[in-house]
Structure formats: structure tokens, C-alpha cells
Amino acid sequence: MVCCALPVVFMLPLVAQAGIKQVSPGAYTPPAYEALRLGNVKPTGWLKRQLQIMRKGSSGHLDEYYSKIKNDNGWLGGRGDGWEETPYWLDGALPLAYLLDDAVLKDKVLRYVNWTMDHQRKSGYFGPLTNAEITRQVDIDAAHAAEGEDWWPKMVMLKVLQQYYSATEDKRVIKFMSRYFRYQLEALKVAPVGKWTEWAQSRGAENVMMAQWLYSITEDDYLLELAETIEQQSFPWTTWFGNRDWVINTTTYRNNTQWMNRHAVNVAMGLKAPAVNYQRTGKQEYLQHLRTGWQDLMTIHGLPMGIFSGDEDLNGNDPTQGVELCAIVEAMYSLENISAITGDVFYMDALEKMAFNALPTQTTDDYNEKQYFQVANQLQISKGVFNFSLPFDREMCNVLGARSGYTCCLANMHQGWTKYTSHLWYQTSGKGVAALEYGPCVMTAEVGKKHRDVTITEVTDYPFNEEIRFQIAIKKETEFPLQLRIPAWCNEAVILLNGQPLRKDKGGQIITIEREWQDKDELTLQLPMTITTGTWGRNASAVERGPLVYALKLEERWVKDADPTEGAYYSVYPTGDWNFALRRNDIRHAADSMKVTKQRPLDSSFVWNLKHAPLEITAKAKKIPSWQVMNGVAYQPPTDREGFYKGKVDTVMHNITLVPYGFTKVRVVAFPVVP
Structure with a gap:
């Protein structure tokens, strides 16, 4: 049962709460945009500099000095950390390694990837050795799933493996995930998602998303059945965002009773649930639930830097409120996936505002220290209780320190810039490419009916100037669509082709320029800022x-x-x-x-x-x-x-x-x- 301080309607069994019936495979709706392979977008300019700072700092070296990850790590077969922090770190460190093509960092993160895949149990179960395995030599299979351990850290590691596959197309990942998901489908009958903690129950959308990603490759029907089962056993974010009772109740009580449904990081992860459920079912009303939920969140809890408050609970829109760093990077990841699934400019605009404002302020120049909570109107960073819903006795939530507050953010902050970079470009259904977010980079992809290689160099200091130049490099002229996002804040964009006026377009839309592109073509996008x-x-x-x-x-x-x-x-x-x-x-x-x-x-x-x-x-x-x-x-x-x-x-x-x-x-x- 979901734990939440809400009206009686929300205290029904989870299956009824979700409001989603079993779906047939034919209801699956492909995303509007497909992600490019990890590494096909390479950062340049200021964005590359940001990732280089991260590599030199904690993103590249956290395992060398942070004891929880360094010592006897459970994800390397030891008896140490087997919970979320190692997968959290890998969730940012692995894409960083491939974005910078850093051989040393690749070798480092692949130790964990290979150990995880090499030590999958015969049943399909995976992860650090459990207490039952160590002390009683129990073989964990679906019938004995209760002898396993929490589903939640595995959800994060699945995201790591999915990115590894995106970078390498290592077929072991498909086999590994297929075995695990078949195990999980049966195991959930014995050990449901919420058996061990509400963390898994509140974050089930992460698991659903990975099952549906695998379905997009294998088209095995059991994966949609699994996704449906997990959704029914998890917090019903899709219903909550749509019917508004939930968001009203987040404004009322601040206590230890049933607080997981207003925990900002849970909310940030749950944001993607309506879009993920729409992808599985094709039900348009889920997208309306998403829009309603996002607008309610930002109306009641929104702060000027583009994120809702959450210190740790959702805590209103007063400028003295704070937000947890984990909530920012998780909300960005949700918006990246929502953007791909829906193709809606609204969420793309929200993502860039969050990335360019809320994200960078909360870490030090060397990317070694972080604030657990930042505050909108922040007149001092210091020890204190401030106006937080979780102030802590040690008063360390606001200071800049590696271990200040909870250390989840020290491990999780690395995915913000890396995933933003890898999601600058997408593949379109028309054998073209789409620039849905902007930043200096070089993108390579296959385009056109003959799948020719194209390289597009994006030359810009965006968001610090108004002009973005796309330089085309292709061996033979090829027809393909190139799509560009025109942000809603832009009254009218100006597009030039090879220095000559091509068209003007209003903001708040994605435009398509389809032509026979030639080598050394240059498309210029001007986005006047007022x-x-x-x-x-x-x-x-x-x-x-x-x-x-x-x-x-x-x-x-x-x-x-x-x-x-x-x-x-x-x-x-x-x-x-x-x-x-x-x-x-x-x-x-x-x-x-x-x-x-x-x-x-x-x-x-x-x-x-x-x-x-x-x-x-x-x-x-x-x-x-x-x-x-x-x-x-x-x-x-x-x-x-x-x-x-x-x-x-x-x-x-x-x-x-x-x-x-x-x-x-x-x-x-x-x-x-x-x-």
C-alpha cells in the first residue's frame, strides 16, 4: 500500500490507484525521438570545459577517496556499499568517460559493469552478494526472491548498463537484462516492489522505463507485462499528477508521517511516469496528467531558477525555500526522457532553464564540494536550520561540502551535465536529426535513405549569446530533415543558410528544414533574447x-x-x-x-x-x-x-x-x- 497523507481515494490498493488496465503489445507507442548512441555527441567549448572539470574532480575520482565507494565495494564483490551510491556515481561517470573518450575513466567504470554482468545469478538476479547468499549459501531464484535485497539500487544500475550498451552495443547487456526481467516478472509475485523499502515503490518508473527500452529492441511481450506489473505496485504518479488532490495535500503537513510522496527527489523521478505509461499504452490522457502535474508543481512550489522547491519535502514557492541537488539532476533526466517520448517543446524549454540556472550554482569550481540544498534568495551559505523542511540537527544542509547533508547528492550529481550533453541531439523518425537542446558540440549520425554519415559541428556560446551555427560535413549530398527547437521565450527566430536568409519562425515549436544537404553547408539559427x-x-x-x-x-x-x-x-x-x-x-x-x-x-x-x-x-x-x-x-x-x-x-x-x-x-x- 502506498504511504501518503492523502484523501481516502488514494488509500485504495495500488492496482486500483494506477487506473491502468492490462495493455496489448500493439498499444506500445514509439517515442517521438530516438536517442543517439552515447558518444555520438562530443562536447566542445564551455561545455567540454565543464566536463573536463568534472573528470579532474569528484566525477572522475570519487571512488579513490570517498570511503563508502572506495572500501570493499559490494558492486565489485565486496561487503561494502551495495546500495545506491555506487550506481549513482556510475550513472554520471560512465557517460562522462564516453563523452570525453577517456580511456582511464572507461577502464575504471567498466570494472563495475563487468563484475555486475559476470556475476549474474543463474536465475537472472544480480547485484552485490546478499546476506542470505553469504551466510546461508542460498541460491536466489524467483521462488526465493524474498531472500534477495531491495529492487531500488538495481534500477539505477540498469540505467548504467543501458548507457553502456548505447556506447558500445555490447550484446551481453541485452542477454543480461532479458534474464533479469524474466526473473523479476516472477519474483514480484513473491517480493513486490515495495517489499523492502518505499524508495523502490516511489521510484518504480525507473524500472518501467528500462523494461520498455528493452522492449523497443527485442519486442518481447513479457516486458510490457512486467512494466505494467511494476507500475501497479509503485506509487501512482500518473493519477496523482492528473487529479490534483495530491499536489494540494503537499501544501499541508510537514511531518514524518507518509512523507515519501512529497519527497522532492521522488517527485522528480516520478515526473516521467505519465510519459512512460503513455508510451506503453498510447493513452493521450496520461500526457494531460503530466502537463497538469508539472504546471501545478511550478505554480505551488516553483522557484525562479526553473525547479520546484524540495528541502527535502516540496515546500512552497517562497524565495527563501531550498532545493536538493539530487532533485535537480533527476528532474533533468525525467525531462530529457519526457522530451523524447512526447516531442513537446514545453518540456525542452523547462529542461534548458533548469540546466543553465539551477544546476551550476550548487557545486564548487573544482566539482568536489556541493550544497545539499540551495536557496533561491540566498544571502549566506552557512551552518544553520534555515527554512527547510529537513533542517538537520548538525545544521549542515546549506554549506558547500563533499559530505554535507546526505551524501546521495555527492554520488548522484554527476549525471546532470553528462546526460544533458548526451541529449543535445536526437534521431528523427524521418531518417534525420533534431537539435532539441543547444550547446557547443560535434554530432555524428546516419541520415537519409542510404544511411550516410553526417557530422554537424554546433558552433556557439549559447546560452550566453543568441547565435548557433550548424556546420555540415558529409561526403556526398544527401537529403534528410534537420529539426530545430525554437524556444517559447523567442518571439521570432531567424534562420540563415550559407549566409543568406532562409526563413523566420515563431517561438514554441520545432521546425523542420528538409533539403539535399551538401558538404560545408552552414545553417545559422538566431534566437533574439529580450x-x-x-x-x-x-x-x-x-x-x-x-x-x-x-x-x-x-x-x-x-x-x-x-x-x-x-x-x-x-x-x-x-x-x-x-x-x-x-x-x-x-x-x-x-x-x-x-x-x-x-x-x-x-x-x-x-x-x-x-x-x-x-x-x-x-x-x-x-x-x-x-x-x-x-x-x-x-x-x-x-x-x-x-x-x-x-x-x-x-x-x-x-x-x-x-x-x-x-x-x-x-x-x-x-x-x-x-x-
Whole structure:
């Protein structure tokens, strides 16, 4: 039974909750876009620099110094970690190895991949040796599935193996997964998804997705039966997102009773469930449930940087709320899969906003330390309880430290940039390619009726400039469709072919350019970016331009310290004034009243920090003297129903500087508005 503080209708058995009947194989709907093989997209420019930093830092070396992974690892046959953290790390380290074509890192991650496949049990069961196997020499088969261990860590390892197959097409993966899924179909009768923990029950969509991925290759009908069984035994996210009772209840209680359904990481993983279920059943209403759920989440819990609050629970839209790093990378992965399945620009836009704003701010320059929770309006990074739903007695949720808060994020943060990179391009059903997200890279694929190899070099500093150039390299002229996403924030895109005007297109759609492409053709996409503002919690206003959200530029004072339990960490404090409000007229006419300037070009030293912020926006502002930090939190000033602060405001006008949110550590992003 699902554990949730919800109306009685949700306390029915899981089969009834899911509201999904058994489906025939013919109902399976292929995704709108197919992922390219891992490694077919190679990062360049600032994006390659980001991945190189990760390789040099914790992403490439976590197993060398983090004791839980380093010591006697269960995923290498030892008695150590057999839970989620090793697969979490591999889920980012493995794609990183293939994206950078790094032989050393490949050898490192393949030790775990090969041990896992080489030590699959005769029944199909896999994973670290269980207590029953070690102490009583039990053979784990479907009849004795209860002697196994939790389904959840295996779900993560299946994602690792799927990516390994994408990179290598090693047929062992297909055989391995087929054996395991046949075992699981029978084993779930004895040991259902929620037997050991609610983690597996709340995250069953991860397992469903992998079974359906294998079905897309083998077309074995039992895989759809398995997917249906797992869905029925898991949290019914599809129903919850659609009927709205669930999201209303997430706004009520903050206690230890039935909290798993509002845990932000669970929600981030559950986001993909309606799209995954649509793929299996072809039922369009599931896509409407998804849209309803996402819009409800962002209305009630949304923060300006493109992610819902979750510290750890969903916790409202006040700008003083935080979000867990795991929730960001998991929500990105869900949006990547939702985008491929649905082909909906809405989710592609949401993904890029999350990636360019929420993701980069939460780790240090060397990618060795992280914040467990970041805060939207974050006026200090320090020990404290802040306004979190899970503050911790040791008060370490907000600081920048490798082991601060829970260490799940230390292991899981590596998939954010790597999977974003690997999902920049997709294959289309018309033997073409589609650029659904943007960033500097080189993509190779087979296109056209004769499956000719094409290489497209994407030359751009996006999202820091407005122009993307696609340089075509192909041995013989070939006709194929090239699809491009025009973001909804772009009023009108301009497309040039070989320097000559080709067409103009409105935002919020995917366009198709089908022609006979020739070697050295160059397609240029111009996406004019206009300064706009959006309204968020407490009637606060945030400044945006294109996919970037902007925050007050505050100089930073870093302090290093150590906690007896959680080790070394950094606190960060602002220097200078911060308690500014934006004027009503400037908010209404942001494009006229604010000015963007370029500060520095991107180069090989690029990193997401204040020193390297390539863009700035200048704006007029006034101070609110009474707006002060209390217990580490800058609680938002009250507003009237028109959205304005009516208390005392200084008369002096100030010129303030805003920089892209992702380059900040301390900041104001949600500004009060004054008349």
C-alpha cells in the first residue's frame, strides 16, 4: 500500500490507484525521438570545459577517496556499499568517460559493469552478494526472491548498463537484462516492489522505463507485462499528477508521517511516469496528467531558477525555500526522457532553464564540494536550520561540502551535465536529426535513405549569446530533415543558410528544414533574447533573458571550516548591500529600462563562477531598510494584493548589476517590487 497523507481515494490498493488496465503489445507507442548512441555527441567549448572539470574532480575520482565507494565495494564483490551510491556515481561517470573518450575513466567504470554482468545469478538476479547468499549459501531464484535485497539500487544500475550498451552495443547487456526481467516478472509475485523499502515503490518508473527500452529492441511481450506489473505496485504518479488532490495535500503537513510522496527527489523521478505509461499504452490522457502535474508543481512550489522547491519535502514557492541537488539532476533526466517520448517543446524549454540556472550554482569550481540544498534568495551559505523542511540537527544542509547533508547528492550529481550533453541531439523518425537542446558540440549520425554519415559541428556560446551555427560535413549530398527547437521565450527566430536568409519562425515549436544537404553547408539559427520579468512567490519579480535567469551580483567572502562528522566545508557571505527592490515601471518595461552588456568572452578557463560571468544586466533599484537577514534567511517583505511593497523605501536611486544566476553563490533573484 502506498504511504501518503492523502484523501481516502488514494488509500485504495495500488492496482486500483494506477487506473491502468492490462495493455496489448500493439498499444506500445514509439517515442517521438530516438536517442543517439552515447558518444555520438562530443562536447566542445564551455561545455567540454565543464566536463573536463568534472573528470579532474569528484566525477572522475570519487571512488579513490570517498570511503563508502572506495572500501570493499559490494558492486565489485565486496561487503561494502551495495546500495545506491555506487550506481549513482556510475550513472554520471560512465557517460562522462564516453563523452570525453577517456580511456582511464572507461577502464575504471567498466570494472563495475563487468563484475555486475559476470556475476549474474543463474536465475537472472544480480547485484552485490546478499546476506542470505553469504551466510546461508542460498541460491536466489524467483521462488526465493524474498531472500534477495531491495529492487531500488538495481534500477539505477540498469540505467548504467543501458548507457553502456548505447556506447558500445555490447550484446551481453541485452542477454543480461532479458534474464533479469524474466526473473523479476516472477519474483514480484513473491517480493513486490515495495517489499523492502518505499524508495523502490516511489521510484518504480525507473524500472518501467528500462523494461520498455528493452522492449523497443527485442519486442518481447513479457516486458510490457512486467512494466505494467511494476507500475501497479509503485506509487501512482500518473493519477496523482492528473487529479490534483495530491499536489494540494503537499501544501499541508510537514511531518514524518507518509512523507515519501512529497519527497522532492521522488517527485522528480516520478515526473516521467505519465510519459512512460503513455508510451506503453498510447493513452493521450496520461500526457494531460503530466502537463497538469508539472504546471501545478511550478505554480505551488516553483522557484525562479526553473525547479520546484524540495528541502527535502516540496515546500512552497517562497524565495527563501531550498532545493536538493539530487532533485535537480533527476528532474533533468525525467525531462530529457519526457522530451523524447512526447516531442513537446514545453518540456525542452523547462529542461534548458533548469540546466543553465539551477544546476551550476550548487557545486564548487573544482566539482568536489556541493550544497545539499540551495536557496533561491540566498544571502549566506552557512551552518544553520534555515527554512527547510529537513533542517538537520548538525545544521549542515546549506554549506558547500563533499559530505554535507546526505551524501546521495555527492554520488548522484554527476549525471546532470553528462546526460544533458548526451541529449543535445536526437534521431528523427524521418531518417534525420533534431537539435532539441543547444550547446557547443560535434554530432555524428546516419541520415537519409542510404544511411550516410553526417557530422554537424554546433558552433556557439549559447546560452550566453543568441547565435548557433550548424556546420555540415558529409561526403556526398544527401537529403534528410534537420529539426530545430525554437524556444517559447523567442518571439521570432531567424534562420540563415550559407549566409543568406532562409526563413523566420515563431517561438514554441520545432521546425523542420528538409533539403539535399551538401558538404560545408552552414545553417545559422538566431534566437533574439529580450529582457523580461516573471512573477514568483510572494509577488517577487525575477529578471530573465532567453533561457537565463539573472540575480544580483554580490561579491563573495569564502570561509573554510570543518565539522567533526561531515568534514571540511565552505561558508560564503556577501559583501556589499543587497536589500534592493525593483521599481514597478521598470518591471513592466524591462526591455527598455534595463540594459545587457557583455563582460568577457568564453575561453578555456571558463567555470561557473562570478569572475567568469560573461553577461551583466544593469537596472535601477531602491533599498528597503527593514529587509534584513534573520537566522541566515532573508524573509521576503510583505506585499499588497497588487504585488507591491508599501513599507518604507529609501528615496535614493541605485544602479545595480545582475549576472546569470548559475554564476552566483550568494544572491537575490526574486526582488520585491515598489511603486
